Amino acid sequence: MKKILMIGTGGTIASKSTPSGLHPQLTLDEILEYIPAISQLCEVDTYQLCNIDSTNVSPEIWSSLAKTIREHYYSYDGFVICHGTDTMAYTAAALSYLIQNSPRPIIITGAQRPINVEVTDSKTNLYDSFLYAVSDQAVGVQIVFNGKVILGTRARKTYSKSFQAFSSINYPYLAVIQDGHLIQYITRKTPYGLGSEPAFYEKLNPKVGLFKLTPGVDSDVLAFMLEKYDAVVIESFGVGGIPTLPRYRYYEVIKEAIDRGKIIVMTTQVPNEGSDMTVYQVGNELKSKVNILEAYDMITEAVLCKLMWILGQTSDPEEVKRLFYTTISNDILY
Numbered sequence: 494m495k496k497i498l499m500i501g502t503g504g505t506i507a508s509k510s511t512p513s514g515l516h517p518q519l520t521l522d523e524i525l526e527y528i529p530a531i532s533q534l535c536e537v538d539t540y541q542l543c544n545i546d547s548t549n550v551s552p553e554i555w556s557s558l559a560k561t562i563r564e565h566y567y568s569y570d571g572f573v574i575c576h577g578t579d580t581m582a583y584t585a586a587a588l589s590y591l592i593q594n595s596p597r598p599i600i601i602t603g604a605q606r607p608i609n610v611e612v613t614d615s616k617t618n619l620y621d622s623f624l625y626a627v628s629d630q631a632v633g634v635q636i637v638f639n640g641k642v643i644l645g646t647r648a649r650k651t652y653s654k655s656f657q658a659f660s661s662i663n664y665p666y667l668a669v670i671q672d673g674h675l676i677q678y679i680t681r682k683t684p685y686g687l688g689s690e691p692a693f694y695e696k697l698n699p700k701v702g703l704f705k706l707t708p709g710v711d712s713d714v715l716a717f718m719l720e721k722y723d724a725v726v727i728e729s730f731g732v733g734g735i736p737t738l739p740r741y742r743y744y745e746v747i748k749e750a751i752d753r754g755k756i757i758v759m760t761t762q763v764p765n766e767g768s769d770m771t772v773y774q775v776g777n778e779l780k781s782k783v784n785i786l787e788a789y790d791m792i793t794e795a796v797l798c799k800l801m802w803i804l805g806q807t808s809d810p811e812e813v814k815r816l817f818y819t820t821i822s823n824d825i826l827y
């Protein structure tokens with residue numbers, strides 16, 4: 494029987510009702526008591542990292558998760574992390590950079606409804622996660638939720654209440670699990686062959702900000718963010734561009750910051766298909782004149798976490814650019 498380490502961080506799946514709202518309180522052992530069938534699939538040990546609403550998750554928690562997995566890596570066949578859904582996609586992206594090329598599965602799951610209520614997705618999601626974690630085809634960081642297996646660099650929470658909380662963005666589902674049957678659509682082989690070693694990292698630079706462009710917004714807001722952060726991701730409209738009327742001063746703000754060594758990435762707030770700054774003058778002129786990076790089909794959650802990982806290692810703009818455009822766990826394919 495395979496051995497799986499279950500790591501607890503909290504979230505709805507571990508929550509109980511309190512007079513002030515849902516709050517994580519259940520331990521992993523209490524959670525496991527609700528799904529005795531898991532003991533037929535594998536041996537489970539538990540490790541409670543924290544018990545928090547994932548609204549409180551931070552880069553320090555991502556580093557602690559990576560450290561915990563590194564320290565236990567060779568004692569287990571796989572890992573199942575219980576996590577709140579609100580920031581699960583960020584954690585999945587962060588772990589995809591902190592633990593690369595893992596031949597063992599690192600599955601993240603949670604639920605929209607607590608495990609101790611009558612109508613809940615907790616039991617199915619957790620059972621499916623263990624079912625997938627013991628499969629020989631499961632490798633690397635993935636989310637298992639509502640019968641879907643989603644690559645860690647491609648997941649986004651797209652429903653705030655219903656059970657189908659997550660979508661896979663600009664990439665297909667890896668597998669589905671229907672009534673306890675695993676149907677694997679995409680098998681990830683290289684570089685995950687037997688005997689391959691994962692690359693572990695722990696250092697992240699959290700000084701990465703996200704600026705959402707809205708019609709008429711002042712470039713002073715972006716300038717302020719560029720003072721506070723080492724890198725700023727601009728979530729623009731459509732395929733990507735900046736307001737170009739002279740009163741906006743976006744071009745000047747961006748050029749001055751890049752000249753000072755700041756990293757700026759253009760992405761889109763449109764959910765699907767990514768950026769292409771060359772299409773319109775509002776993007777093309779900027780792209781051709783300054784050293785701005787572009788997310789293409791990479792999702793915002795992955796862009797932010799990738800920059801934190803890269804800037805944890807280097808601040809040299811050319812090396813940042815090289816690493817940013819290096820495909821890691823199929824995060825960028827454009």
Ligand code: ASP
Nearest residue numbers: 504505546547577578579
């Ligand atoms: N607020 C909760 C959390 O992210 C929501 C959930 O788990 O579904 O921890």
